[in-house]
Amino acid sequence: MTSIILIAILFLLIVQCSIMVYLLVSKIKRNRIVRKKEELKEKLIPLVDQFVQEKRDNNMIVTTNEVELEVLEEILNEYALLVNLETSLARINDFAEFTLKNKYQRLLQSNKWSSRMNALYFIEDFNMKSLSDLVYEPLNKEGAIILDEEMKQRFRTLATLQDERIVKDVFRISNGASSFYKEIFRKYNELLFQLQTEMITNQSTVSALSGLLGVIGEKRDFAYYPFVEKLLLHEDSELRVQALKAILQYEYMSDPDKLTQFLMSPHWPERMIATKIVGNLRLNRFKKSLIDLVKNDAEWWVQFSASEAISKFEDGEFILGHMRESLPRSKAAIVDQWVEKGEIGNA
C-alpha cells in the first residue's frame, strides 16, 4: 500500500514537473517570437509608410511567413485607425487585400473559433469585400438565425462591407436585441439604410423597429420623419418611447399637440421624454403641464426632467424659484439643481 501511494505521489510530481518544463519552454519560445516581431515591425513600418504615401508598390512586401503576416496585420490595423484620408485608407485596404486575403480565407474555414473571429474582425477593419461570400456562407441557409458571438460578428462585418443580402436576413434573426440592430443599421451607407427602411414594416420585431428608430434619430434626416411620427401611435410603449426619443433628437415636431397624450401617459418613460421635448422646443403651451408634473408626478425621473424642461424657458428660473417655496424638501432638492445650476456642465 505504502509503495503504491509513494509511486502515485512520484507520478504526480513528474506530471507537475513536466507541466513546468512545458510552460518554461513555451514561454521562452514565445518571448523569442515577440522579440522577432518587434524587430520585424521596426523594419516593416517604413516600407508600409512609403507604400501608404504612394512612394512604393505593394508587391515590395510579399510574404507567406506567419510571423511576418501577423506583424503586417498589426501595422496595417494601426495605420487604419490613425489615417483619415480616404485615398490612404483605400491603399491600406488594397495592401491588406493583397497580402492578407489568403490568410483570412484560410482562417474563416478554420475549426478554431478564435481564428474565425479574428478573421471576421480584420476583414471588417480592412473592408475586404472580396471575402464577403465566405463571410456570408453560414447565413446562406433557410430558416431562423440564432445569434451567437460569431453570427453577430458576421452581420457586423457584412454590414460594414455594405452587403445587400443582410437587409433581408435581419428579419430572420430570432434573438436580436435593439442595440444589435442599431449597431448594424448604423454601419449601412445611405443606400442600404434606405432599402432597410423600405423593407421594414409595422410587423417587424419591436427590437428591429426600435433599432431603426434609434439610428433615424441620430441621422436627423427629414426623409424618415413620417416613419417616426407613424410609430408614435404604435401599440408597444417601448416603440413609442423610441419614437419620442428620435423626435427629441430631431428637435422638431410637426404637430406638438400630439405631446398632450404623452405628458399624461400611464408609462413614465413616455412622460419623461415628452417633458424633454417640451423643454427643448420651449413649447409655452405646456408650461402648466410641466409645473403639474414637478409637483405631482409619482416618478422622480419625470419630476427631474420636468424641472430641467422648465429651466430652459426664459422665465424658467423664476418659475422654479417660486415653486420651490411650496415644495417638500425632496422635490425642492430637484428644483435646486436647475435653479442654482448646481452641477458643472448643467448650464
Added chain:
Amino acid sequence: MHDIWSTIFSIASIAIILYLFIIIFIYSAFFLLSIRKIWLEKDLDPHEPIEDVMESSDTYPLSIIVPAYNEEVGIVPTVQSLLSINYPEYEILVIDDGSKDKTSEKMIEHYKMVPSQRAVRNHIESKKLLELYQSTTNPSVFLARKENGGKADSLNCGINISKYPYFCAMDADSIIERNALIKTMKPILDSNGQVIVTGGTIRVANGCSINRGSIEKVRLPNNPLVIMQVIDYLRAFLIGRISMSRYNWLLIISGAFGVFHKQWVIKAGGYRTSTVGEDMELIVRLHRLLKESNSTDRIEYIADPVCWTEVPSDISILRKQRRRWHQGLTETIFLHRKMMFNPKYKGIGTISYPYYVFVEWLGPVVEFLGYIIFIIGILFSLIHLEIAILLFAVAFLYGTLFSISAVLLEEWGYRRYPKPMELVKLFLYAFTETFWYRPLTVIWRMEGIWSALRRKHDWGAMTRKGVSE
C-alpha cells in the same frame, strides 16, 4: 483502549481523505470547464472585440463608486488612474466614509473641488451625507463626505448620488487596466441589459511598477506571503469563477471591481450594512431576487478585464483579511440558508449554494481536523502509517495541483507575467503551499467562523505601503 482510539482515528482519517478526494474531483471538473473557455478564447485579438463598443453611442454611461476610509495616501493616484481609462462616458464618485485623515482635503485640493447642488435621491438608507463636491478641473469627479457607516453604507450612499443607470463598485486601493471597464461592460451591452452584474479578475499589484496610477510593468513580488496570494488569486479567479459563471452559479463578484445594474441593486435593497461580506451577500440576494421574480437575467464573470490591488504583505493584516472574508461567507450562508437545496432557486439552490457551504465554508474545518488527526495520530501512533501518508499525499495534491493548473491557465490565456523565471518561481512556491501557507489560512478562516458567531465588525481597512510611484 488504544485500539478503539486507533480505529476512531483511522475512520476519521478515511472520512477526511474521502472528503478531500471529492473536493479534488469538483475542482478537476471546474478546471476542465475553465480550460475549455480559456482554450476557446486564447488567441482572440484582445482589442478587436471592444473596438465597436468603444465607439458606440449605445455604451451605457456609468458611475464609478470608490468608497474610501483613511485613504489619504492612495486616493489621488486612484482617481488619476480612473481618469485615464478608456470608456466613453462616466463619473467618479469618491465616498469619504468619515475618514480621520486628510482623504477629503487631498481630493478637494488636488481636483480643485467646489460644493455641488446635485439632487440626491434616497433610494437606499445610508448615513447622513454631509457635503458633496465636484471638481472644477475634471467635472466628472465628485467627492461625498458622509458620516461613518462602513464600506457597504458608503456604497449605498454612492448609489444614491450616482446619476447613471450602471455603477462600478471599486476599492480605493485598486487600479483597473485601461480597457477593463469597457470589457466588463461588453456582456451587459451584448445581452441588451440581461446581464445585470459583471465582475472581472483581481490580480496582485505588489511588485509591479506603477506610475501615475497605471501599471507599467508586471512583476512578481519577492515576499513569499504575497507570492502565495498571487497563486491564491489565480486559482480562485481562473478556475473557480470562470467555471461557476458558465452556468450562472457564481455567488461572488469581488467588491474590488464589479459593474452593477443600479435598478436591480436598488430593488434588492442595496448593500447590507450588517455583514462584513457585503459583496457576496449582495450577489446572493440578487440571485435570490432574480429567481423569485422568475427572471432569466444573469450575473457574469469575465476573466480578462483586470483590476490590480495591493494585497497584505504583513502576516497580521493578511490574517485579519482572511478572517474577515470567512466571517462574511459564514454570515451570508446563514442569512440565506433558505436557499440550501431549494429547487425553487434552480442551480443556485441545488448546486452552487451547497458547494459554497460544503466546500468553501466547511473546507477549513475539515482540513483543520485533518491536521489534528495527522499530528496526534503520528505522535501517539494512533493511525497506520499508510493512512498517514495517504492523508498527507491527498493534502499535498490538493494544495499543489490546482495552483499549478492555475499558473498554466494564466499562461495560456493571459500571459501577464513576462519573465520565464517568474513562472518557475510561482511553480516552486506552489509546492511549498501545503507546508505553511495553507495551514495558516485554514486557521484564519476558522477564526472567521468564530468572529461570525461573535458578530465582530470593522471596516476592514489595511495599512497600505502604497504601490504607486
